[in-house]
Every structure is written in C-alpha cells, then in structure tokens.
Amino acid sequence: MQLTKEHFQPISMDLRQAEEIKRPSLSFWRDAWRRLRSNKIAMISLVFLVIILIGAIFVPMFSGHNYYSTDLVGKNKPPSGEHWFGTDDLGRDVFVRVWYGARISLTVGIAAALIDLVIGVIWGGIAGYFGGRVDEVMMRIADIIFAVPYLLVVILLMVVFQPGVVTIILAMGLTGWINMARIVRGQVLQLKSQEYVLAALSLGADSKRIIFKHLIPNVLGPILVTLSLSVPTAIFSESFLSFLGLGVSAPVASWGTMASDGLPAMRYYPWRLMFPAVFISLTMLAFNLLGDGIRDAVDPRLRK
Amino acid sequence: MIRYLSKRVVFMIISLFLIITATFFLMRAVPGGPFTGEKAVPPEIQAALDKYYGLDKPVFEQYIDYLKRVITWDLGPSFKEKSSTVNDIINRGFPVSLHLGIQALLIAVFGGISLGVLAALRHNKSADYISMLIAVLGLSVPSFILASFYQYIFSIKLGWFPIAQWGSFKHTVLPSFALAALPLAFIARLTRSNMLEIMSQDYIKTAKAKGLSTFTTTVKHAIRNALLPVVSYLGPLSAGVLTGSFVIERIFGIPGLGREFVLSISNRDYTVIMGTTVFYSILLVVLVLLVDICYTLIDPRIKLTGGKE
Amino acid sequence: MERILEVKDLHVSFHTYAGEVKAVRGVNFHVNRGEAVAIVGESGCGKSVTAQSIMKLIPMPPGEFKAGQILFNGEDIVTKSNKEMESIRGKEIGMIFQDPMTSLNPTMTIGNQIMEGLMKHQSMGRTAARERAIELLTLVGIPQPERRVQQYPHEFSGGMRQRAMIAIALACSPKLLIADEPTTALDVTIQAQILELMKDLQKKTDTSIILITHDLGVVAEMCDRVIVMYAGKVIETGTVDDIFYNPQHPYTKGLLHSVPRLDLNRNEPLTPIFGTPPDLLKPPVGCGFTARCDSAMRICREADPEMTEVSRTQRCACWLQHPLAKSRVGS
Numbered sequence: 001m002q003l004t005k006e007h008f009q010p011i012s013m014d015l016r017q018a019e020e021i022k023r024p025s026l027s028f029w030r031d032a033w034r035r036l037r038s039n040k041i042a043m044i045s046l047v048f049l050v051i052i053l054i055g056a057i058f059v060p061m062f063s064g065h066n067y068y069s070t071d072l073v074g075k076n077k078p079p080s081g082e083h084w085f086g087t088d089d090l091g092r093d094v095f096v097r098v099w100y101g102a103r104i105s106l107t108v109g110i111a112a113a114l115i116d117l118v119i120g121v122i123w124g125g126i127a128g129y130f131g132g133r134v135d136e137v138m139m140r141i142a143d144i145i146f147a148v149p150y151l152l153v154v155i156l157l158m159v160v161f162q163p164g165v166v167t168i169i170l171a172m173g174l175t176g177w178i179n180m181a182r183i184v185r186g187q188v189l190q191l192k193s194q195e196y197v198l199a200a201l202s203l204g205a206d207s208k209r210i211i212f213k214h215l216i217p218n219v220l221g222p223i224l225v226t227l228s229l230s231v232p233t234a235i236f237s238e239s240f241l242s243f244l245g246l247g248v249s250a251p252v253a254s255w256g257t258m259a260s261d262g263l264p265a266m267r268y269y270p271w272r273l274m275f276p277a278v279f280i281s282l283t284m285l286a287f288n289l290l291g292d293g294i295r296d297a298v299d300p301r302l303r304k
Numbered sequence: 305m306i307r308y309l310s311k312r313v314v315f316m317i318i319s320l321f322l323i324i325t326a327t328f329f330l331m332r333a334v335p336g337g338p339f340t341g342e343k344a345v346p347p348e349i350q351a352a353l354d355k356y357y358g359l360d361k362p363v364f365e366q367y368i369d370y371l372k373r374v375i376t377w378d379l380g381p382s383f384k385e386k387s388s389t390v391n392d393i394i395n396r397g398f399p400v401s402l403h404l405g406i407q408a409l410l411i412a413v414f415g416g417i418s419l420g421v422l423a424a425l426r427h428n429k430s431a432d433y434i435s436m437l438i439a440v441l442g443l444s445v446p447s448f449i450l451a452s453f454y455q456y457i458f459s460i461k462l463g464w465f466p467i468a469q470w471g472s473f474k475h476t477v478l479p480s481f482a483l484a485a486l487p488l489a490f491i492a493r494l495t496r497s498n499m500l501e502i503m504s505q506d507y508i509k510t511a512k513a514k515g516l517s518t519f520t521t522t523v524k525h526a527i528r529n530a531l532l533p534v535v536s537y538l539g540p541l542s543a544g545v546l547t548g549s550f551v552i553e554r555i556f557g558i559p560g561l562g563r564e565f566v567l568s569i570s571n572r573d574y575t576v577i578m579g580t581t582v583f584y585s586i587l588l589v590v591l592v593l594l595v596d597i598c599y600t601l602i603d604p605r606i607k608l609t610g611g612k613e
Numbered sequence: 614m615e616r617i618l619e620v621k622d623l624h625v626s627f628h629t630y631a632g633e634v635k636a637v638r639g640v641n642f643h644v645n646r647g648e649a650v651a652i653v654g655e656s657g658c659g660k661s662v663t664a665q666s667i668m669k670l671i672p673m674p675p676g677e678f679k680a681g682q683i684l685f686n687g688e689d690i691v692t693k694s695n696k697e698m699e700s701i702r703g704k705e706i707g708m709i710f711q712d713p714m715t716s717l718n719p720t721m722t723i724g725n726q727i728m729e730g731l732m733k734h735q736s737m738g739r740t741a742a743r744e745r746a747i748e749l750l751t752l753v754g755i756p757q758p759e760r761r762v763q764q765y766p767h768e769f770s771g772g773m774r775q776r777a778m779i780a781i782a783l784a785c786s787p788k789l790l791i792a793d794e795p796t797t798a799l800d801v802t803i804q805a806q807i808l809e810l811m812k813d814l815q816k817k818t819d820t821s822i823i824l825i826t827h828d829l830g831v832v833a834e835m836c837d838r839v840i841v842m843y844a845g846k847v848i849e850t851g852t853v854d855d856i857f858y859n860p861q862h863p864y865t866k867g868l869l870h871s872v873p874r875l876d877l878n879r880n881e882p883l884t885p886i887f888g889t890p891p892d893l894l895k896p897p898v899g900c901g902f903t904a905r906c907d908s909a910m911r912i913c914r915e916a917d918p919e920m921t922e923v924s925r926t927q928r929c930a931c932w933l934q935h936p937l938a939k940s941r942v943g944s
Binding site: 003004005006007008009010011 | 908909910911912913914915932935937938941
C-alpha cells in the first residue's frame with residue numbers, strides 16, 4: 001500500500017465509535033429460550049409431550065370405543081384394525097384405555113408438581129428469607145419428613161385414605177415439596193448474601209429491579225428445573241402405586257394399573273403390558289430429557 | 305466429633321419418635337378399624353379380639369403401650385397371620401431383602417461410577433452420549449417395566465435365568481439388575497456432572513502444570529474429589545433401593561420384606577404395616593447417619609464442630 | 614545472552630458457539646536466562662492465554678494453535694505431544710496461578726501436593742520427597758514446615774497458600790517460572806511479601822520469570838523487561854526504564870497515566886482510558902486501539918502497524934512511529 005500524508009491525518013472521536021456495544025444483549029429468558037430451542041433432543045421431547053397431551057384430551061372423546069365397556073367374547077385380542085392396540089382380559093379396547101391413562105398420568109403429574117411448587121416455594125422462601133430460628137425449625141421439620149422415603153409416606157397415606165386420583169395427588173403433593181423447599185431456601189439464602197445484590201443495592205437499584213433482574217432469574221431457573229423433574233417423579237409414583245394396587249380403582253385406567261394387569265399375561269398377550277409400558281417409559285423419558293434441556297438452558301453459568 | 309455425634313443421635317431419636325407417632329395415629333385414623341371388611345363377627349368375639357390386640361383401651365394408652373413395645377423391639381402380633389408376630393415376619397423377610405439390596409447397591413455404585421467417569425472423560429463424544437442415554441433410560445423406565453422386560457428377554461426368550469423365585473445365585477441376577485437401574489442411572493449422572501465441574505477447576509490445571517500424566521491427574525485429583533458427593537447420596541439411594549424392592553420382589557416372587565409389606569397393605573394388616581414402616585424408618589435414619597459420618601471422615605474440609613450439616 | 618524462551622508469531626483461537634475468538638493474534642517475544650519479564654495488559658488481552666500456551670495447558674478443543682512457534686531451549690513446544698510435555702511441565706517450567714484459594718486440591722495435604730512433582734520428575738522415594746517438601750516450605754518462608762506438610766489447604770491462609778503454590782512450582786528447580794497474576798487475589802501487605810519472596814528466590818536459583826500482571830507497580834518492583842499486550846498482540850516492549858520513562862504507544866502511556874503515583878503532584882488528575890477493548894470475535898482491521906486512541910489517524914483504521922525499533926532495547930507497534938506521522942507532528 002502506498003502511504004501518503006493523507007493517511008496520517010487525525011480522525012475525530014465520533015468516527016471511532018469508542019463506546020459501541022459489542023454484542024447484542026439478550027434478555028435472560030430470550031437467551032434461555034434460544035438455547036432450549038437449539039437443543040434438538042429437548043425440542044423433540046417437547047413436541048412429543050404436546051402430542052401426548054392433545055391425544056389425552058381428544059382421543060377418548062372421539063374414539064369409537066370407551067375405556068369401560070367390556071366384551072367377554074372379544075377378550076385378549078391382538079392388535080387389529082378394529083382394536084389398534086388389541087383388547088384386555090375383559091375385552092376393553094387397549095388403545096382408548098392407554099389414552100385415557102395418559103389423562104390420569106398427566107393430571108397427576110402436573111397437579112402434584114404444582115402443589116410441590118406452591119408449598120415448596122412458600123416454605124423454602126419463608127425459611128430462607130427470615131433465616132435464624134424460623135429457618136432452623138422449618139428445615140428440621142422438612143428433614144424429618146425427608147428422612148422417611150417419599151413413597152413409603154405416600155403408601156401409608158394411600159392405605160389410610162380412600163384410593164383415587166385426588167388422594168394420590170394430595171398424598172404426593174403433601175410429601176414431595178421438600179426438594180423444592182430446600183432449593184428455594186438455598187437460593188434465597190445465597191442471594192441474600194450475594195455481592196452482586198449488594199452491588200446493585202449500592203448502585204441505587206430499587207427493590208423492584210432487584211426482584212426482577214436478580215432474584216427472579218436466579219431463583220426461577222432452579223425452580224423450573226426442579227419442577228420439570230418433579231412431573232416425571234409424580235407420574236412414576238402414580239404408576240408405582242397403581243402397580244401395587246393402591247392407585248385408581250377399576251374401571252378407571254391408568255398406565256400403572258394397566259401394566260399391573262398385563263404383567264401376569266405377559267407370555268401370551270404381550271401387547272397388554274407392552275403398550276402402557278411404552279407409553280409410561282417414553283413420557284418419562286421425554287419429561288426427563290426436556291428437564292435436562294431446561295436445566296442446560298437456564299443455568300447462567302453456561303452462558304457465554 | 306463427640307459433640308457432633310451426640311447432636312446427630314439426639315436429632316435422630318426425635319425424628320424416629322415423630323415418625324413412630326405419625327405412623328401410629330395414621331393407622332388409628334383408618335376408617336372402621338382393622339377388622340372391618342371381614343365377615344360379620346359376633347360382638348363377644350369382637351370384644352375378645354379387641355382385648356387381645358389391646359384395642360379396648362383408650363387411644364392414648366394404646367399409644368404409650370406401642371412406644372414401650374417399640375423400644376423393647378416387640379412389634380406385636382400380626383392381625384391377619386395369626387401364628388406369626390411382626391418380629392417373625394421381619395426376621396424371615398429382611399435377610400432376603402438385604403441380600404438383594406446389597407447386590408443391587410454394589411451394581412449401582414460400581415456401574416454408575418464407571419459410566420459417569422467414562423462419560424466425563426469422553427465428554428461430547430459417542431461414549432458420553434451412550435452412557436447418558438443408558439442413564440436417562442434408567443431414570444425413565446420404571447423398575448416394574450424394566451423387570452418385566454428382563455423377564456421377557458432373558459427368561460422367556462433366551463432362557464438364561466429363571467423367571468422368578470429365590471434360591472440360587474442365578475435367581476438373584478435379574479432382580480438385582482432391575483433394582484439397580486434407577487440408582488445406577490442417578491449415580492452415573494451425578495458422577496459425570498461432578499467430574500465435569502472438577503475437571504475445569506484450577507487445581508486440575510495445577511496438577512497438570514506439575515507434569516502429572518492425564519491418568520494420574522484424573523485418578524488422584526479428579527475422580528477422588530468427584531466421588532465425595534456420591535458418598536453423601538448413598539443414604540437417599542438406599543431409600544430408593546428399599547422402595548424399589550416392593551415392586552421387584554412382587555414381580556420376581558421373592559420372599560423378602562418388601563413383598564411382605566406389599567402383602568400386608570393389600571391385606572390391610574395394620575400391625576405389620578406399622579411395624580415394617582417403623583423398621584424401615586429406623587434402618588434408613590441409621591444408615592443416613594452412618595453415611596454422613598463416613599463422609600465427614602473422608603472429606604478433610606468438613607470440620608465436626610456441630611451445628612452445620 | 615542465552616534465549617531460554619522464544620515465542621514467534623503465535624496465534625491462538627477459541628472456537629465458541631458464536632464463532633472463532635482470536636485471543637492471541639501474532640505474538641513475538643523472548644526471555645533470556647535469569648531474566649524477569651513482565652507481560653502487562655487489561656483483562657482479555659491474551660496475556661494469560663499466551664502464558665498457558667507456553668505450558669500447553671490450553672484446553673483443546675475449544676482452543677487451537679493457528680500458527681507460530683514457541684521455542685523453549687530451542688525446541689518447539691507447539692509440536693510436542695502431551696506425553697513429551699509431561700517431562701517439561703513442572704520440571705523445566707513451573708507455573709503459579711492467580712487464585713491460591715482454588716489452585717490447590719482441597720482434599721490432598723500440602724505435602725503430598727508438593728511431593729507429587731518431585732516423585733515424578735526426580736524419581737524420589739516418599740521419604741526423600743517429604744524431606745525436600747519440608748525444605749521447600751522452609752525456603753518459601755512457611756513456619757513449622759514439619760507440621761504444615763500434613764495439613765490441608767483450608768488450614769492455610771491465602772498468603773500461605775500462595776507460598777505453598779510457589780513451593781510446588783519451584784519444587785524441581787525449573788528453568789522458567791510463569792507467574793499468572795500471582796498477587797492479584799491477595800491483600801496488599803501479603804502481595805509485597807510474595808513479590809519479595811519471588812525476587813529473592815529468583816536471585817538464589819537463577820530462574821527466568823514471566824510475570825503476568827495488570828499491576829504496573831508489581832512490574833517496577835521486580836522485572837527487567839516489559840511486554841505490553843493489547844487485543845491479542847504485543848504493542849510495545851522495552852526495559853522497565855524504557856516503558857516507565859519513555860513510553861511510545863498511546864496505550865502504554867494511558868496505562869501509566871491511569872496508575873496513581875506518589876511522586877507526582879497530587880492535584881494532577883488520573884486519566885482513565887475510555888472505552889473497552891475490541892471484541893476478538895471480530896478483530897478490527899487496523900490497529901485494535903484506534904477506537905480508544907487520542908492520536909488516532911486514518912491509517913490506523915486501515916492497516917495494522919508493524920513493530921518498529923525505538924531504541925536498541927525498545928520496540929513499538931504504532932503508526933505514530935512512521936516517518937510521515939512524525940513529520941506531520943513535527944511540522
């Protein structure tokens with residue numbers, strides 16, 4: 001390059017754009033959503049779960065069969081054009097029962113997770129916010145409930161109260177919140193002493209800004225992750241209880257009761273076990289994978 | 305150390321007391337009572353039965369009696385199985401369950417740690433994806449489905465292992481693996497994420513800067529530290545194995561305590577339900593305490609000044 | 614003078630989801646035997662990446678050597694295998710990291726952490742290594758070394774831990790010691806002690822030192838020569854006197870002006886450097902400092918300046934060194 005005197009003329013400040021913002025700044029949730037969307041496995045799981053949800057709502061409504069009609073002549077029939085997933089030992093259509101079971105499982109999973117959320121956030125939030133004696137007593141109570149295995153407590157409650165969907169949800173909601181409470185408490189305690197909250201305070205940020213910019217993203221991330229993993233736990237527990245005969249009672253179908261009924265006939269009528277088993281497993285898998293995806297997406301430490 | 309221990313033991317006793325109390329009053333709250341559902345009994349026989357089981361006394365007195373009996377480890381007679389006491393049932397079922405549980409825990413710990421370490425060392429390579437696929441399947445497929453799947457493949461189709469019953473070592477293989485799946489998956493994921501976190505720590509860089517080989521750095525510095533949290537999870541994991549045994553023992557027809565417990569539930573055999581719950585709670589609370597003590601012995605960072613856990 | 618280390622046209626990049634970050638973009642410098650050289654610059658200027666490249670401690674992937682050579686004792690480190698590096702790390706080159714709180718393994722005794730290197734490189738037995746560890750702890754000024762070798766890092770204070778880190782780095786008497794911000798995480802009084810210790814040990818052992826820092830006070834204290842880095846490049850080098858009394862690059866001048874000094878008039882204000890360094894995802898075409906430079910010219914945005922000799926000991930990469938620029942300023 002031929003250098004001339006022209007090249008060595010000073011340039012003014014505005015041409016240099018000294019203070020330009022170097023990278024577009026994304027809000028926390030937009031960034032998390034972008035990362036979740038780019039996670040193929042999590043997106044496939046999400047789509048799968050939406051399909052299950054839609055199927056659970058509409059298939060039992062529009063199917064030519066219903067979950068309770070028995071047909072003793074057409075019992076234990078293998079899958080066919082008439083009965084896509086075959087029939088069970090009372091001649092009931094397995095296809096419509098599986099979708100009806102999806103309703104029960106999803107209802108139980110989501111409702112129990114929501115109860116966990118409400119109790120856990122309130123309990124953990126109060127314990128963490130007040131600290132000291134209150135915290136000590138509240139977390140000791142949580143420890144005691146936690147000392148007994150969750151399923152054992154649920155089983156005891158199911159023995160005492162009338163079996164049914166509502167009982168299951170209540171029993172699980174009343175015992176499953178410990179994890180959520182611990183996580184919320186931990187986050188609140190940590191945030192209370194965080195230097196960046198102090199920094200924000202000393203910079204004159206008002207409490208609204210602190211709550212929305214600092215507390216919510218930092219507490220909501222772990223809450224969301226815990227929530228997304230407590231849904232499959234609840235679905236699992238429901239099928240576990242139903243399998244032990246403590247779940248919903250006949251003729252109502254749930255995946256657990258169907259698997260339990262199908263088990264003894266596994267050798268001769270494998271479809272009666274296979275279809276509910278595949279549905280539980282895939283749904284649990286999708287929830288777990290989606291939960292993992294959400295965890296990766298909202299963990300701010302991974303943010304680059 | 306002694307202060308810490310005594311504090312923990314006192315807390316443990318309080319928890320157990322509350323658990324026993326809650327169990328007792330829950331069982332009292334059952335509508336009807338233990339004999340409803342059976343065919344109508346003449347009132348004089350009913351009264352005799354009540355007297356035999358102590359049900360004629362006021363509830364509070366029954367409660368005190370029950371506490372006394374738990375302390376002397378006499379869990380009373382079974383309501384339904386007239387010839388045995390709850391102690392008999394526990395004595396005959398627990399050794400079987402313990403054998404199964406220990407075998408499953410060993411598989412879970414060794415399998416889970418190996419999978420987790422392998423996945424972390426081959427981070428974002430196919431070995432990592434395969435290990436984590438196994439782990440997420442282990443978390444997602446309920447053990448009763450996995451157990452029936454094993455039975456279908458390895459017993460019915462391949463005929464390698466007996467489909468059910470308990471006796472030889474061969475009988476123990478399928479149930480142990482079915483029971484181990486969930487804790488194995490859990491340990492694998494925990495180990496992997498701990499390993500990944502530790503591999504990015506500064507002291508790993510220090511170890512490398514000393515010229516230590518990748519192998520020494522991984523084994524002496526990374527794996528050791530990554531396994532510490534796994535130790536602290538052994539308590540809750542044992543709880544998982546325990547509840548898992550309820551279904552596994554039922555599916556494989558294993559005469560363990562888990563199956564007795566499930567039977568007692570479907571029979572509404574309240575003394576057995578109560579006794580087994582109390583037994584399980586004591587077992588777990590003691591186990592968690594032992595695990596915590598081990599942990600504090602292994603990890604030099606934890607000082608036993610009481611208070612904190 | 615014997616050159617123990619020579620870095621030639623080093624380029625290091627990191628591959629991130631957003632693209633290739635060119636962290637080091639053509640760095641040249643050398644270190645003589647027994648010399649203490651400082652690499653100075655803001656956070657993110659590539660000084661730590663350069664230092665870790667010398668040890669080949671950059672995780673690859675995402676890191677990658679794009680070009681250049683690192684000659685240590687005449688051998689190119691870039692082409693060496695991991696196995697070959699094991700006999701250089703710790704033995705020939707020692708390294709001290711910034712944060713002594715996280716650089717020591719929390720579950721291993723200090724003694725064992727010192728002994729590891731000795732047992733590997735000098736094939737010492739446990740007893741011999743232990744004695745040497747106690748000697749080293751004495752050398753770095755840790756009292757009661759016999760008791761201290763058995764303790765864990767959490768039983769040490771920050772300054773003590775950094776002393777232990779120095780003992781680890783010096784265990785096998787390396788020819789070169791790389792100290793990556795060794796005093797940044799410490800209290801001021803402790804900083805002085807650690808610097809004093811390093812200076813003292815350098816004299817005793819005739820080790821060459823590369824000191825990475827953004828603290829010019831530390832540089833004046835213990836270095837012979839200074840390398841100033843900006844946006845992944847070396848922009849000025851010279852002796853400590855050159856840099857402190859006759860800085861040429863506007864960035865170097867800015868750095869010096871932003872440090873409070875006791876020997877100047879207290880009414881003279883501190884002048885910070887405005888703006889931020891360029892994003893190395895998209896490195897600028899011309900000189901990286903243009904946007905923040907008071908003396909920027911048209912050429913600065915169009916082409917990168919070459920290194921030019923200012924004196925026998927001082928070199929600078931700035932268009933202001935060009936004869937045409939000098940003639941304009943002069944006229």
